[in-house]
Amino acid sequence: MTLALGCIADDYTGASDLANTLTRAGLRTVQTIGIPADDLALPEVDAVVVSLKSRSIEAGLAVSRSRAAETWLRGRGASHVLFKICSTFDSTDAGNIGPVMDALRDDCGEGIVLVTPAFPETGRTVYQGNLFVGAVPLNESPLKDHPLNPMHDSSLVRVLARQSRTQIGLVDLAAVTRGADAVRARLAELAGKGIGAAIIDAVFDRDLETIGLVAAEYRLSVGASGIGLGLARALVSTGKVKSNAAGGESGAAVGGPAACLAGSCSQATLKQIASAEQVMPVFHLDPDRILTGADEAQRALDWARPRLAEGPVLIASSSTPDQVAALQARHGRDAAGHAIEQAMADIAENLVKSGVRRLVVAGGETSGAVVDRLRIPGFLVGVEIAAGVPVLRAVGAGGDMLLALKSGNFGGPEFFSDALRLMR
Numbered sequence: 001m002t003l004a005l006g007c008i009a010d011d012y013t014g015a016s017d018l019a020n021t022l023t024r025a026g027l028r029t030v031q032t033i034g035i036p037a038d039d040l041a042l043p044e045v046d047a048v049v050v051s052l053k054s055r056s057i058e059a060g061l062a063v064s065r066s067r068a069a070e071t072w073l074r075g076r077g078a079s080h081v082l083f084k085i086c087s088t089f090d091s092t093d094a095g096n097i098g099p100v101m102d103a104l105r106d107d108c109g110e111g112i113v114l115v116t117p118a119f120p121e122t123g124r125t126v127y128q129g130n131l132f133v134g135a136v137p138l139n140e141s142p143l144k145d146h147p148l149n150p151m152h153d154s155s156l157v158r159v160l161a162r163q164s165r166t167q168i169g170l171v172d173l174a175a176v177t178r179g180a181d182a183v184r185a186r187l188a189e190l191a192g193k194g195i196g197a198a199i200i201d202a203v204f205d206r207d208l209e210t211i212g213l214v215a216a217e218y219r220l221s222v223g224a225s226g227i228g229l230g231l232a233r234a235l236v237s238t239g240k241v242k243s244n245a246a247g248g249e250s251g252a253a254v255g256g257p258a259a260c261l262a263g264s265c266s267q268a269t270l271k272q273i274a275s276a277e278q279v280m281p282v283f284h285l286d287p288d289r290i291l292t293g294a295d296e297a298q299r300a301l302d303w304a305r306p307r308l309a310e311g312p313v314l315i316a317s318s319s320t321p322d323q324v325a326a327l328q329a330r331h332g333r334d335a336a337g338h339a340i341e342q343a344m345a346d347i348a349e350n351l352v353k354s355g356v357r358r359l360v361v362a363g364g365e366t367s368g369a370v371v372d373r374l375r376i377p378g379f380l381v382g383v384e385i386a387a388g389v390p391v392l393r394a395v396g397a398g399g400d401m402l403l404a405l406k407s408g409n410f411g412g413p414e415f416f417s418d419a420l421r422l423m424r
């Protein structure tokens with residue numbers, strides 16, 4: 001297998017978002033969980049997205065895991081590696097976007113790296129280096145209340161400068177609009193000043209196509225699904241990849257009981273849970289009971305098991321920003337997040353033991369905990385449920401199983417029913 005594109009994603013939902021984008025753009029793509037074991041049979045593909053759970057871990061660990069993934073991808077022929085981060089630039093001043101970018105840049109000896117989280121299809125645009133989520137700057141969006149990495153600054157030049165060893169420049173929309181040569185010239189100018197990374201503006205998909213053409217000439221880029229789209233289209237338009245117009249796998253139906261798990265506390269997920277209450281039974285976990293050692297996972301399972309034969313169920317830990325803040329004040333941010341993720345993983349493991357073969361999970365960290373516990377080594381990408389969220393078919397041991405891993409902010413209000421309708 002010689003890869004046209006290697007990708008390292010810092011969480012599992014982000015990885016499936018990117019794998020979905022690459023597949024829709026014509027690249028045969030597989031998503032692996034971590035670096036695949038040598039004996040994992042992978043189909044012939046153009047791109048591999050190695051999923052890590054490195055967004056919110058200690059920066060040194062994120063760096064070492066990303067470097068190992070990069071070595072594996074380059075060893076399979078990937079001359080360009082995309083480090084996939086969140087379209088809302090989820091990170092803190094300690095990292096992990098800057099430290100990982102710095103390390104990967106050192107490893108591949110690149111002078112300057114293009115960085116953009118723009119993903120216009122989901123309302124993420126970048127102008128003058130400022131990230132907008134829909135109509136509002138990042139720091140006014142719901143991301144200001146994120147449980148793990150509240151985002152308080154919309155200037156990505158500043159945000160990344162606080163995390164990186166290198167100086168950060170800007171390639172503005174005016175240059176992008178003038179085309180690939182103008183972007184190349186601006187990058188050369190920045191690199192000449194010793195600047196090692198540049199935030200690049202993008203508002204429309206056509207901006208990402210220009211960016212993709214230039215980025216593909218370098219060895220490393222950093223961004224969300226939008227730059228993935230640009231890179232994929234560049235690989236196809238320059239003939240480096242023959243477009244696989246069919247996109248996505250459409251395997252046999254899996255059937256059997258279905259369940260949804262929500263650990264995301266995003267506004268989008270809260271609305272989706274409220275809509276699901278109209279069409280399926282919903283169990284609200286008590287986060288305090290999880291943190292104080294009560295067997296809340298068992299209580300949820302006792303509730304779910306007798307209902308599974310009747311139709312899908314939803315189990316949610318999600319709370320409003322005020323409730324999240326209060327819980328974190330009582331127990332600590334990391335302890336609260338970790339304990340709830342592990343309770344979700346316990347629930348997922350036991351639901352699968354009870355026969356569940358179709359599982360929808362909301363939230364990146366939550367999905368990471370669940371997929372790790374289920375020991376799924378990788379996924380093939382199926383149909384798109386909503387922008388950035390495909391149906392995934394598990395590969396490797398564990399039998400036939402369909403999953404959907406939803407990034408916290410993605411999907412319309414009816415997301416859970418939309419997903420289950422397509423997961424047959």
Ligand SMILES: Nc1ncnc2c1ncn2[C@@H]1O[C@H](COP(=O)(O)OP(=O)(O)OP(=O)(O)O)[C@@H](O)[C@H]1O
Binds near residue numbers: 147263287318341408
């Ligand atoms: N009621 C709650 N109170 C505090 N923390 C919670 C609660 N419910 C879930 N959490 C934690 O909040 C975090 C949510 O992160 P997660 O990545 O799963 O969702 P997200 O950030 O909305 O999604 P994404 O990363 O895809 O945007 C997890 O660590 C989860 O365990």
Ligand SMILES: O=C(O)[C@@H](O)C(=O)CO
Binds near residue numbers: 225
């Ligand atoms: O880019 C995004 O917004 C998503 O793919 C994601 O990474 C959220 O966890």
